[in-house]
């Protein structure tokens with residue numbers, strides 16, 4: 001019984017059916033099934049499968065955004081039950097992410113945040129148009145393992161450099177790995193501003209974070 005409900009949940013995420021994913025998640029809880037299993041084998045498995053398909057260009061971006069939405073909405077249903085049951089949603093590390101000052105693009109950043117969360121990281125998403133001083137204050141306060149900076153404009157990319165400089169000035173730079181991304185961002189740009197890493201897309205962002213934290217070769 002539980003396996004096919006979890007399979008149905010995974011399918012709902014793969015087709016990006018947010019309402020169906022929420023409905024099945026509620027049914028799993030009502031039937032007293034394991035919400036952590038449902039999160040891992042249903043939601044996480046579903047969105048990672050679509051992520052890999054998107055990298056192979058087998059599905060469109062819209063499919064990935066819809067799956068990410070469905071996964072996020074259904075995980076909000078399952079998480080309170082997981083916490084109530086004392087199930088530890090294993091956290092491999094803490095990531096703060098945000099779109100830099102002057103920039104309101106967040107579709108990509110949200111996918112990156114969802115894929116990181118789906119992969120077992122605690123993600124604090126600061127949203128869009130985030131001032132440099134806010135990034136610095138949150139790094140000081142929350143001591144994340146990784147700070148992720150997203151920028152979609154050639155003009156706002158410069159903010160990624162400003163955040164790194166500000167972290168240095170405040171003596172916080174060495175305590176956190178900084179990764180950057182967004183359509184105009186490149187590996188060369190990342191190196192030139194002293195970032196610890198760059199990722200071209202959300203799936204590679206997860207691999208990069210795992211690598212930087214020594215979780216995976």
Ligand code: B1M
Pocket residue numbers: 061097102103104105106107108109111112147148149150151152153154155179180181182183184198199200201202203205
């Ligand atoms: Co605007 N926009 N936009 N836009 N927009 C672009 C970026 C642009 C390239 C379109 C164009 O002219 N060709 C252009 C920027 C040109 C430049 O500077 N290089 C542009 C412009 C000019 C503008 C405005 C200035 C337009 C105007 O008002 N005159 C304005 C600026 C607003 C502002 O930010 N201050 C503007 C506004 C908008 C909307 C708000 C309407 C909307 C954003 C909606 C939203 O995000 N909620 C929008 C959109 C949708 C786009 C395009 C069409 C699509 C961007 C997108 O979501 N791509 C875009 C054209 C384009 O890029 N093709 C364009 C899909 C998304 C999944 O990809 O964000 O690259 P992306 O994320 C990927 C990777 O980059 C990576 O993984 C993600 C998923 O795999 N990644 C990371 C992203 N962040 C990462 C962080 C990481 C690691 C990887 O680590 C931290």
